[in-house]
Amino acid sequence: MRISEATTAYVEHLAHVRRLSPHTVRAYRTDLDDLVDASGDPDLEAMDIEVLRDWVWHASERGDSRSTLARRTATVRGFFAWAADRDLVPVDPALRLAAPKRVRTLPHVAAADVLSRVLDDLRTAGSEGDPVTLRDAAVLELLYATGMRVSELCGLDVDDLDRSRRTARVIGKGDRERVVPFGAPAAAALDAWLVRARPALLARRPSHAPxxxxxxxxxxxxxGQRAVYxxxxxxxxxxxxxxHLGPHALRHSAATHVLDGGADLRAVQELLGHASLGTTQIYTHVSNERLTSAYRLAHPRA
Structure with a gap:
């Protein structure tokens, strides 16, 4: 079996068995296509550790970042583990493939007072009735209120909102469903958008389909996601x-501010839809203010 045939089968496995998101599946496909091109598409059994190391080295030479190299290495290791499990290769050649250590960048967090000022100004501007301004206010309020991903926001339907309970049903990575709460400011912005602005934009559609x-x-x-960016x-x-500031800045800010307010890390994990608590722990580094305050209150020689 050619490696290209095996990678195609693996990508199908990721999409239909593991049910990873389309974005994640595309990333796997891109990495594996690069390996196929770099290796010349040999038989799968001909792949060995030296070929894989050369592939990583050439990627490093062309300037790929450490995080990209680490991701590509993880992709290849996952692929060959899958192939070995199905007896497509006699031994897993990627077992000894080392990835460069990723430099974990700290998320950008906007100050709570800055966010409040921006959102309040946008609400004031929206009082004039411009539908785009009202939509933008609702988008920002909901992103900050819930910490949801941009893909989750763009995938929301009107029926996913429970306006009486102030909750939204979102579909996250791996098609995992969760319900997230939002507060009164987001509820007010959503009401203004749904009642005063959304019908005006829907009227511009060329078709009358729902x-x-x-x-x-x-x-x-x-x-779309680009529009939200x-x-x-x-x-x-x-x-x-x-x-340049992406929607993830609001997700980071929401998580950090909730932690600063005293929320349990597990609760923040559920809010964000993280599969692993370790992913959520990155937000604890920006909660130094809460730590310092607790230290000064509790330590006898503070």
């Missing part, structure tokens, strides 16, 4: 002094 999406663009179609950059970027 639109289930909670958030829509200026032409009435479902709001643009909203966050335009509305929040200047306030925090960054030219």
């Amino acid at each position: 639109q289930a999406a909670l958030f829509v663009g200026v032409r009435g179609g479902r709001l 643009a909203i966050v950059t335009e509305r929040l970027g200047p306030a925090v002094g960054l030219d």
